[in-house]
Amino acid sequence: MSPLDREEAELRSVNQSRKENLLLQVSDLSKRFTLHEQGGVVLSVLDDVSLSVAAGECVALDGPSGAGKSTLLRCLYANYRADKGRILVQHGGEMIDLLHADARALLDIRRRTLGYVSQFLRVIPRVPTLDVVAMPLLSLGVDREEARDRAADLLRRVALPEPLWKLAPATFSGGEQQRVNIARGLVVGHPILLLDEPTASLDADNRARVLELITERRDAGAAIVGIFHDEAARSALATTIHPVRSRQEVAAA
Numbered sequence: 001m002s003p004l005d006r007e008e009a010e011l012r013s014v015n016q017s018r019k020e021n022l023l024l025q026v027s028d029l030s031k032r033f034t035l036h037e038q039g040g041v042v043l044s045v046l047d048d049v050s051l052s053v054a055a056g057e058c059v060a061l062d063g064p065s066g067a068g069k070s071t072l073l074r075c076l077y078a079n080y081r082a083d084k085g086r087i088l089v090q091h092g093g094e095m096i097d098l099l100h101a102d103a104r105a106l107l108d109i110r111r112r113t114l115g116y117v118s119q120f121l122r123v124i125p126r127v128p129t130l131d132v133v134a135m136p137l138l139s140l141g142v143d144r145e146e147a148r149d150r151a152a153d154l155l156r157r158v159a160l161p162e163p164l165w166k167l168a169p170a171t172f173s174g175g176e177q178q179r180v181n182i183a184r185g186l187v188v189g190h191p192i193l194l195l196d197e198p199t200a201s202l203d204a205d206n207r208a209r210v211l212e213l214i215t216e217r218r219d220a221g222a223a224i225v226g227i228f229h230d231e232a233a234r235s236a237l238a239t240t241i242h243p244v245r246s247r248q249e250v251a252a253a
């Protein structure tokens, strides 16, 4: 393909994204790991993955253990750098390719547009839960009182008992930590959400609360990509199932 043809194809795909209100468009994404400490073995995990997510859609990544679901989610958050392909994200009215975004642009995309709820809570020690949840809003410049009010609303929605709000979450149970993680991940109201097993450690009541929250976000127009091993979560949330099938091709160095 000549540079001119490529430019034209890119323009066509950007215009198409606008028309369909695609918030995330992934094309031909590949990722390999080179295990330098194990003889330089190369593990080919993602091979030409393409998917797109419009406002109000939830794509569930499906595939056996080791297929590359978490790797794909991490690539979409640019935690892992994909080797090839495009990850177009609608940010500030433009489609921006995460693979070519510089550190400053990436930070802004993560602050405003792209939210990620990992499986486990990672926080700065000794910060009270209410501030942990309010922090993403503070980093956007939201006033402290308003940030804390919005954090409190979410902690109420996930039924985290109020006496715990002033404590740091390090000693909380697995399910409590997961609910803090979800509250923090949803507090900004990012238009694109990446969810890695958001209900894995929750009992039935708390799972239902969290699913209701995420469903509300989806129906309000968020574009979601998630891993949901939990069948109840998947059937409540997914509008599309996207199979992930790693070829698990291993090559010697």
Ligand SMILES: Nc1ncnc2c1ncn2[C@@H]1O[C@H](COP(=O)(O)OP(=O)(O)OP(=O)(O)O)[C@@H](O)[C@H]1O
Binding pocket: 033, 043, 045, 063, 064, 065, 066, 067, 068, 069, 070, 071, 072
């Ligand atoms: N940082 C890394 N370095 C080397 N290999 C990795 C790395 N991260 C993932 N892998 C490999 O990539 C493959 C896919 O892993 P991944 O965690 O994405 O699978 P998954 O589909 O999410 O599995 P599960 O459902 O068990 O969580 C695995 O073989 C794993 O060993």
